[in-house]
Amino acid sequence: MTATAPARTGWLRDLRRIAVFTGKRLIALLLTVLVGVYMTIFIANMGGEVDDLRKIQIRSNVSEQVRADPAFFDLPSEERNELIETQVQREVERRRLDEPFLLRSVDYLQQAMVLDLGRAEEMHSDRGARDVYWIIVERLPATLLLFGTANLLVFFASVWAALWLSRRYGSVTDRSVIALAPSSAAPGWFYGIFLILIFAFLVPVLPPGGMVDIPPPESRWEYALSVMRHMILPVTAMFVSSIFISIYSWRTFFLIHSSEDYVEMARAKGLPSGLIERRYILRPTLSPIITSFALMLIGLWSGAIILEQVFNWPGLGTLLFQAIGHRDTPVIIGSVVIFAYLLAVTVFLLDILYAILDPRVRVGIEGDNR
Amino acid sequence: MRRWLDGLRELRQYPSAIGGMVLIVFLVALSVYTVIAIPYNQALELWRGGDEWNKHPVNAGPVWADRLLGGDKPETINVSGAEAPAREASFEGGRQVRMPLSFDYPYGDFPSEINLFLETQDTQREAFVRLSWQTPDGETIPLGGRRVAQQDRVSISQNRALEGRLGAPPHIALFADDPAAAEPNTVTGEYRLVVDAILFGEDASLEADLVVYGRVHGIAGTDHQRRDLMVALLWGTPVALAFGLLAAVGTTITTLIIAATGVWFGGLVDATIQRLTEVNIILPLLPILVMVGTLYSTSIWLMLGVVIALGIFSAGIKMYRAMLLPIRQAPYIEAARAYGASNTRIIMRYMIPRILPVLIPTFVTLIPTYVFLEASLAVLGLGDPILPTWGKVLNDAQVQSALYNGFYYWVVSPALLLMLTGLGFAMLGFALDRVFNPRLRTQ
Numbered sequence: 001m002t003a004t005a006p007a008r009t010g011w012l013r014d015l016r017r018i019a020v021f022t023g024k025r026l027i028a029l030l031l032t033v034l035v036g037v038y039m040t041i042f043i044a045n046m047g048g049e050v051d052d053l054r055k056i057q058i059r060s061n062v063s064e065q066v067r068a069d070p071a072f073f074d075l076p077s078e079e080r081n082e083l084i085e086t087q088v089q090r091e092v093e094r095r096r097l098d099e100p101f102l103l104r105s106v107d108y109l110q111q112a113m114v115l116d117l118g119r120a121e122e123m124h125s126d127r128g129a130r131d132v133y134w135i136i137v138e139r140l141p142a143t144l145l146l147f148g149t150a151n152l153l154v155f156f157a158s159v160w161a162a163l164w165l166s167r168r169y170g171s172v173t174d175r176s177v178i179a180l181a182p183s184s185a186a187p188g189w190f191y192g193i194f195l196i197l198i199f200a201f202l203v204p205v206l207p208p209g210g211m212v213d214i215p216p217p218e219s220r221w222e223y224a225l226s227v228m229r230h231m232i233l234p235v236t237a238m239f240v241s242s243i244f245i246s247i248y249s250w251r252t253f254f255l256i257h258s259s260e261d262y263v264e265m266a267r268a269k270g271l272p273s274g275l276i277e278r279r280y281i282l283r284p285t286l287s288p289i290i291t292s293f294a295l296m297l298i299g300l301w302s303g304a305i306i307l308e309q310v311f312n313w314p315g316l317g318t319l320l321f322q323a324i325g326h327r328d329t330p331v332i333i334g335s336v337v338i339f340a341y342l343l344a345v346t347v348f349l350l351d352i353l354y355a356i357l358d359p360r361v362r363v364g365i366e367g368d369n370r
Numbered sequence: 371m372r373r374w375l376d377g378l379r380e381l382r383q384y385p386s387a388i389g390g391m392v393l394i395v396f397l398v399a400l401s402v403y404t405v406i407a408i409p410y411n412q413a414l415e416l417w418r419g420g421d422e423w424n425k426h427p428v429n430a431g432p433v434w435a436d437r438l439l440g441g442d443k444p445e446t447i448n449v450s451g452a453e454a455p456a457r458e459a460s461f462e463g464g465r466q467v468r469m470p471l472s473f474d475y476p477y478g479d480f481p482s483e484i485n486l487f488l489e490t491q492d493t494q495r496e497a498f499v500r501l502s503w504q505t506p507d508g509e510t511i512p513l514g515g516r517r518v519a520q521q522d523r524v525s526i527s528q529n530r531a532l533e534g535r536l537g538a539p540p541h542i543a544l545f546a547d548d549p550a551a552a553e554p555n556t557v558t559g560e561y562r563l564v565v566d567a568i569l570f571g572e573d574a575s576l577e578a579d580l581v582v583y584g585r586v587h588g589i590a591g592t593d594h595q596r597r598d599l600m601v602a603l604l605w606g607t608p609v610a611l612a613f614g615l616l617a618a619v620g621t622t623i624t625t626l627i628i629a630a631t632g633v634w635f636g637g638l639v640d641a642t643i644q645r646l647t648e649v650n651i652i653l654p655l656l657p658i659l660v661m662v663g664t665l666y667s668t669s670i671w672l673m674l675g676v677v678i679a680l681g682i683f684s685a686g687i688k689m690y691r692a693m694l695l696p697i698r699q700a701p702y703i704e705a706a707r708a709y710g711a712s713n714t715r716i717i718m719r720y721m722i723p724r725i726l727p728v729l730i731p732t733f734v735t736l737i738p739t740y741v742f743l744e745a746s747l748a749v750l751g752l753g754d755p756i757l758p759t760w761g762k763v764l765n766d767a768q769v770q771s772a773l774y775n776g777f778y779y780w781v782v783s784p785a786l787l788l789m790l791t792g793l794g795f796a797m798l799g800f801a802l803d804r805v806f807n808p809r810l811r812t813q
Contacts, residue, residue, distance in 0.1 A: 182796030339654040
């Protein structure tokens with residue numbers, strides 16, 4: 001690219017910078033996920049102590065089998081014990097429990113990183129598969145649907161309302177929103193309980209939980225309609241729990257930025273307020289807005305667990321809850337790994353968006369600061 | 371110090387701050403009262419349940435809620451035989467005792483259960499009792515007889531034979547004007563259960579307690595194990611406050627110290643802290659807590675430890691770092707260095723106090739987050755195994771389908787307390803935010 005036109009070079013240089021930046025971030029994030037997942041595995045195996053429990057369980061299972069098998073009834077007890085011993089040994093070797101935990105944990109890590117999450121101990125997917133991967137993937141769309149809808153709704157509603165309020169600050173509406181902001185101290189599931197109480201029991205107009213009617217409607221339209229009806233309450237719960245704090249913080253943010261000199265100048269020039277909002281307030285503040293959006297996503301991933309449980313929504317949260325009930329360790333670890341991946345992907349997308357939105361990252365002034 | 375006092379003085383101008391503080395003072399007073407009135411061990415003992423509660427009704431609502439809605443549901447009536455005038459007659463080798471247990475029944479609704487608790491002492495053989503029921507109309511209904519063990523419970527309301535004879539469950543039929551009607555009415559007035567006992571032994575004695583279980587109980591009602599919810603609601607307060615406060619203090623202070631250390635030393639230390647923070651942001655807190663709760667123990671103190679441990683390298687570090695970076699260059703830090711202050715001294719005495727006021731609001735608003743986190747874990751069934759908490763009450767209610775069965779009080783009262791806690795701290799925190807961060811102040 002030595003002999004190309006200057007404009008072209010600039011464009012290419014930008015692209016290369018973004019690529020290098022993205023690459024660096026990707027590697028850093030992969031390492032981060034690696035460490036995070038390893039810690040998860042370590043905690044879930046109690047640093048190897050679970051192995052002893054597993055060995056005890058194998059021994060009791062094997063002895064149970066041998067004792068119950070009529071084929072071995074005639075064996076003298078010594079021979080029977082020997083048989084149990086060898087079978088236990090075989091099972092231990094099959095599960096590689098004789099190797100040191102540290103060695104195996106690396107294997108587990110490798111498997112987890114390529115999303116080979118192993119097989120569930122108790123649970124199975126709706127299709128009947130025992131693979132943790134399938135169990136989780138089957139539940140993922142439900143979670144994405146519910147939380148995607150709620151988050152987008154909260155995000156756009158709050159930014160719009162905040163812009164509107166920042167123009168009318170000090171008004172009654174403005175002050176009532178500020179007064180309502182502390183209501184966000186309670187999480188979504190909390191409001192969910194009240195919504196269920198009111199709209200499903202006191203005034204039974206909406207279903208108290210679940211995702212579709214039972215039995216599910218035949219036609220596609222009715223199915224979608226039924227899902228939407230079931231979504232109203234959980235989405236409202238999430239909306240109520242985060243809308244006011246969201247409006248409050250955006251409003252403060254926009255107020256600070258709308259008193260900047262360049263905004264004042266635009267006003268002095270007599271530009272229409274819509275244009276001022278778009279070009280002078282929203283554009284320069286886009287990267288913080290995106291950041292907060294992504295951070296909200298991160299926050300809500302984990303909040304999902306209980307909300308889903310309260311509304312009996314068949315997503316990842318309910319899955320995790322059921323896995324706890326069954327003490328199904330592979331599923332629990334699998335969910336945590338998936339959560340970690342989702343967070344990492346969110347952070348990564350955020351970084352790329354940063355690079356695209358913030359010219360300073362592209363030119364490389366800020367690039368090294370992160 | 372002046373800055374703080376000025377801040378506090380300014381705080382009085384905010385109604386939300388006053389409201390928040392009133393709520394917090396109320397909760398703290400409630401906790402202090404609770405801890406004094408029901409000592410820790412007694413609370414655990416009570417919450418474990420069992421015989422202690424067998425004279426309480428199952429799933430009874432609060433009295434005030436029923437009365438407010440214009441209801442007339444009965445409260446539990448407990449008639450002790452010790453106070454009743456007993457007639458005794460001796461015979462060879464034993465005694466005959468006649469014990470009338472009378473009580474006034476003024477309610478418009480039927481009781482939920484009737485039990486008779488009998489305790490005999492110094493009998494050589496099992497005593498024999500015969501029961502009869504006298505209504506205010508003067509009618510006498512024989513309830514049958516039976517042998518009783520040393521400590522026995524005669525469940526009158528679950529006597530199938532009696533139910534068949536009366537045509538309705540005994541606790542309804544015995545109080546109804548017309549048991550066969552679809553919706554019978556209660557007959558108010560004085561009822562009497564006469565216990566005729568034959569005791570075998572010269573010194574044998576009998577104690578009888580008649581319990582006519584109500585449908586409402588106390589301020590908070592009872593749960594499916596007959597436990598008075600008041601115990602859990604009261605004890606939930608100090609537990610929630612302690613958990614929220616300790617978790618908030620633990621995470622904020624450690625985070626702050628680590629952020630300041632990183633900024634001060636820079637270089638490798640800072641880089642390590644930054645990378646650790648990034649790892650930690652990727653670890654999802656709730657699933658990890660769920661995992662720890664499932665695999666290790668659900669003790670509230672272990673959870674607190676994990677919350678703090680995971681909160682040390684939290685996202686807050688990035689924010690504090692941004693605040694501390696300009697302070698590092700401040701002239702007064704340079705001066706401190708010049709007089710030979712140690713690293714620890716500079717971090718602890720010069721850097722951290724500088725940004726503390728900015729953190730106070732964050733700190734206060736963090737408390738309810740952790741209170742709700744504890745409740746969330748409990749709702750997932752990972753509450754502390756022995757301590758009564760609000761979240762565990764909610765969890766019990768959920769498991770027993772309280773809303774479906776119409777036991778609204780069971781869900782509403784712990785939720786209301788959680789809400790009050792959340793609101794109290796959040797309102798104070800928001801007002802503090804405006805006082806200590808003037809840039810955010812509206813007017």
